[in-house]
Amino acid sequence: MVDAAIIITPPSVAVSAVQPRGAKPKARFSGSNIMLYGTLFVVSVYYLLPLWVMVMTSLKGMPEIRMGNIFAPPVEITFQPWVKAWSEACTGLNCDGLSRGFWNSVWITVPSVIISIIVASVNGYALVNWRFKGSEVFFTILIFGSFIPYQIMLYPIVILLRELGIYGTLYGLILVHTIFGMPILTLLFRNYFSSLPEELFKAARVDGAGFWRIYFQIMVPMSLPIFVVALILQITGIWNDFLFGVVFTKPETYPMTVQLNNIVNSVQGVKEYNVNMAATLLTGLVPLIIYFVSGKLFVRGIAAGAVKG
Amino acid sequence: MNSLNQTATQAAAETTAVQTHSIQVKELTLSFGSVSVLKNMNIDVAEGEFIVLLGPSGCGKSTLLNCLAGLLDITDGEIWIKGKNVTWAEPSERGIGMVFQSYALYPQMTVRGNLSFGLKNARMPKDEIEKRIARAAEILQIEALLDRKPAALSGGQRQRVAIGRALVRDVDVFLFDEPLSNLDAKLRSELRVEIKRLHSRLNNTMVYVTHDQIEALTLADRIAVMRGGIIQQLAAPQEIYNRPSNLFVAGFIGSPSMNFLHGATIEGGGAFQFGRTRVNLAGYEGGAVLDRPRAILGLRPEHLHIQDHAEPGLTIPAVVEIDEPMGADSLVWLEAEGGLKMSVRVPVERRMAAGTEVHLKVDIPKASIFDTGTEQRV
Numbered sequence: 001m002v003d004a005a006i007i008i009t010p011p012s013v014a015v016s017a018v019q020p021r022g023a024k025p026k027a028r029f030s031g032s033n034i035m036l037y038g039t040l041f042v043v044s045v046y047y048l049l050p051l052w053v054m055v056m057t058s059l060k061g062m063p064e065i066r067m068g069n070i071f072a073p074p075v076e077i078t079f080q081p082w083v084k085a086w087s088e089a090c091t092g093l094n095c096d097g098l099s100r101g102f103w104n105s106v107w108i109t110v111p112s113v114i115i116s117i118i119v120a121s122v123n124g125y126a127l128v129n130w131r132f133k134g135s136e137v138f139f140t141i142l143i144f145g146s147f148i149p150y151q152i153m154l155y156p157i158v159i160l161l162r163e164l165g166i167y168g169t170l171y172g173l174i175l176v177h178t179i180f181g182m183p184i185l186t187l188l189f190r191n192y193f194s195s196l197p198e199e200l201f202k203a204a205r206v207d208g209a210g211f212w213r214i215y216f217q218i219m220v221p222m223s224l225p226i227f228v229v230a231l232i233l234q235i236t237g238i239w240n241d242f243l244f245g246v247v248f249t250k251p252e253t254y255p256m257t258v259q260l261n262n263i264v265n266s267v268q269g270v271k272e273y274n275v276n277m278a279a280t281l282l283t284g285l286v287p288l289i290i291y292f293v294s295g296k297l298f299v300r301g302i303a304a305g306a307v308k309g
Numbered sequence: 310m311n312s313l314n315q316t317a318t319q320a321a322a323e324t325t326a327v328q329t330h331s332i333q334v335k336e337l338t339l340s341f342g343s344v345s346v347l348k349n350m351n352i353d354v355a356e357g358e359f360i361v362l363l364g365p366s367g368c369g370k371s372t373l374l375n376c377l378a379g380l381l382d383i384t385d386g387e388i389w390i391k392g393k394n395v396t397w398a399e400p401s402e403r404g405i406g407m408v409f410q411s412y413a414l415y416p417q418m419t420v421r422g423n424l425s426f427g428l429k430n431a432r433m434p435k436d437e438i439e440k441r442i443a444r445a446a447e448i449l450q451i452e453a454l455l456d457r458k459p460a461a462l463s464g465g466q467r468q469r470v471a472i473g474r475a476l477v478r479d480v481d482v483f484l485f486d487e488p489l490s491n492l493d494a495k496l497r498s499e500l501r502v503e504i505k506r507l508h509s510r511l512n513n514t515m516v517y518v519t520h521d522q523i524e525a526l527t528l529a530d531r532i533a534v535m536r537g538g539i540i541q542q543l544a545a546p547q548e549i550y551n552r553p554s555n556l557f558v559a560g561f562i563g564s565p566s567m568n569f570l571h572g573a574t575i576e577g578g579g580a581f582q583f584g585r586t587r588v589n590l591a592g593y594e595g596g597a598v599l600d601r602p603r604a605i606l607g608l609r610p611e612h613l614h615i616q617d618h619a620e621p622g623l624t625i626p627a628v629v630e631i632d633e634p635m636g637a638d639s640l641v642w643l644e645a646e647g648g649l650k651m652s653v654r655v656p657v658e659r660r661m662a663a664g665t666e667v668h669l670k671v672d673i674p675k676a677s678i679f680d681t682g683t684e685q686r687v
C-alpha cells in the first residue's frame with residue numbers, strides 16, 4: 001500500500017523531461033528584477049545628485065561657476081574654497097570661518113553625549129532591574145516629556161539658564177542637550193536591558209554584586225550595540241542641532257550649524273557658492289563619518305534593542 | 310522597644326530550638342497588589358534534605374524559590390535559614406547558592422570568571438578562590454573548560470558550570486530553579502543522576518523546583534506538590550504516589566494519570582457503587598470511608614489487573630479499545646460502564662485485541678477514595 005502511494009506520478013513527466021536536481025535555477029533578467037534594479041538606480045541617482053553638485057561646485061573657482069554648468073566636473077580643481085570656508089569666511093561679525101564653530105560644536109557635543117548616555121543607561125537599568133515604587137509613573141512622565149514641542153519650552157529654559165547664570169555659555173547648551181536626550185535614550189536603554197535575561201541579574205545578586213557592580217560588570221559588557229546606537233543618535237542629533245544652538249548661545253559660542261547659517265546668509269558682494277558648498281560639506285562631515293564607521297553596529301543595535309521589549 | 314526585646318528573646322529561643330532545621334518558612338505570604346501568589350506557607354526542611362517543589366506552571370513554585378533566595382520581597386511571614394532569620398537579608402547574605410533554568414552564566418566572562426565572580430565580590434583571598442574553583446571543577450569534571458567562554462560550551466556543560474557557581478560559594482543550601490528543563494531528554498536523565506550523586510556527596514540541603522514529576526519522584530526526599538500558591542501535599546515520593554492527599558495531587562502525579570471512577574460509597578463505607586457495578590472496599594487503607602452520596606474511586610493503571618472472568622465485588626467489566634506498547638510494558642485503554650475511559654498497565658507480551666470484553670480486578674489496598682465535594686482523600 002505504501003509503495004503504491006509513492007509511485008503515483010504522471011508518466012509523461014517521468015519519461016520526457018530531465019529530472020530536476022540541485023539548486024533551483026533563477027532567471028537573471030526577469031521583469032521583476034529589471035523593475036527592482038531600475039527603481040533602485042533612479043532613487044539612488046535622485047539622492048546622490050545633490051551631493052555630486054555640492055562636491056563639484058566646492059572644487060570649482062568662481063569664474064567656472066558663473067558659466068552655469070552645475071553638473072559638470074571642475075575643469076581646474078581648486079581647494080581654495082575649502083580653506084576659505086574653514087578659516088577665512090566671514091559672518092556678520094568676524095572672519096575666521098567655520099573653525100571657531102567646529103571647536104564650539106566639539107566642546108558641546110562631547111560632554112553632552114557622554115553625560116546623557118551615562119545617565120540614561122543607568123536610568124534604563126534601574127527602571128528594568130531595580131523597580132521602585134512609582135517607577136512606571138516616572139517612566140511615563142519621562143516619555144511624555146518627549147512629546148512636548150521644543151518651541152513651548154524655549155523661553156522657560158532661557159529664564160532657567162539665566163537664573164542659573166549659565167545662559168549664553170557652552171555649559172548651558174550642554175545641560176539642555178543632556179536633558180533633552182533623556183527620554184529617548186532612557187527608552188532605548190530600558191528596552192534593551194529588559195531584553196536581557198532577568199536570571200543573569202538574579203544570579204549576580206546571589207553572587208553578592210550590588211547596583212553598580214552589576215551595572216558595570218554584567219550589564220554594560222553585554223550592551224555594546226545599544227551604546228553604539230545611543231552614541232550615533234546623540235552625536236548626530238546634537239551636532240546637527242540648530243534651534244538650541246541659536247537660542248541658548250552667543251556669537252562667540254555658536255555651534256558649527258549656526259556658524260554655517262551665518263556664513264551662507266551673510267551677503268557681502270558676490271555670493272560665493274563654492275565656499276558655501278564647502279562649508280556645508282565640512283559641517284556635515286562629522287555625522288557622515290559616524291554613520292560610515294558604525295553603520296553596521298547601528299543597524300544591529302537597533303534590531304537588538306529597539307524592536308524587542 | 311518592648312516588642313523589639315520580645316522578638317530578640319523569641320529569636321534566641323528559636324535558634325536553640327531549630328538546630329536540625331535547615332530552612333524554615335513560617336506563614337509566608339506574597340501578594341502583588343490584590344493578587345496573592347503565595348498563601349500562608351509553612352515548610353520545615355531538615356538538614357541535608359532534598360525537597361522538590363512540584364506543580365503546574367503558575368502554581369508559585371519558582372516564586373517561592375525566589376523568596377527563599379531573597380530575590381523577591383515577601384509580604385508577610387518569616388524565612389529562617391540555618392537558624393537565622395533571613396527574611397530581610399540580601400540574597401548573598403543568606404548562605405544559599407542558586408542554579409537557574411537558563412544557566413544565567415555571565416557571557417563575557419570565562420568559566421573561571423563565572424565561578425570566581427561571587428567570591429571576588431565577597432573579597433575572598435586569591436588562593437582561597439583558586440582552591441575552591443579547583444575543587445568544584447574536580448567534582449563537576451569541568452577542569453578542561455575553565456578558560457572557555459559560556460558560548461563555547463554545550464548545554465550540559467553550561468549547566469554544570471552553573472551548578473559549580475553555587476558549589477564554590479560553599480553554602481549549606483542549594484536552590485535549583487528547573488535546572489534541567491532546557492536540556493534534551495538524554496542529557497536531562499544523565500544530569501539528574503549527577504545531581505543526586507552530588508547531593509549524596511555534599512549532603513547539602515537542596516530545594517529543587519520542577520514541573521517534571523519523574524525528576525521529583527527520583528530526586529526528592531520529600532515532595533511539595535503546589536497549586537495556586539498553596540502546598541497541596543508535602544510528603545515522601547512514595548507517600549505522594551500511593552496516598553495522594555487530594556484529587557489534584559492524585560491526578561497530577563503519575564503518568565498515565567490515575568483512573569477516576571465517579572460514584573458513591575455505600576454500606577457504611579464497605580463498598581463503592583459505580584453505575585451498576587459494585588466494588589468491595591474491604592482492605593482500604595485510609596480513614597473512615599462512611600456513606601458518601603458522591604465519591605471518587607482513584608485507581609492507578611498498575612493497580613488494575615486484566616482477567617477474563619468476573620468476581621462479584623472485586624472486578625469492573627470493561628471493553629478493550631486499544632493497546633499501546635511502550636517498550637517495557639504496555640498500556641491498555643478500555644471503556645467501562647457509562648463510556649468511562651480507563652487505562653491499565655500490563656506486561657508488553659500481553660497483546661489485547663480491540664473489542665475484547667474483560668474484567669478488571671481492583672487492588673483495593675492501593676486505591677484512593679476521594680470525597681467529590683471536598684476533593685480530599687478519605
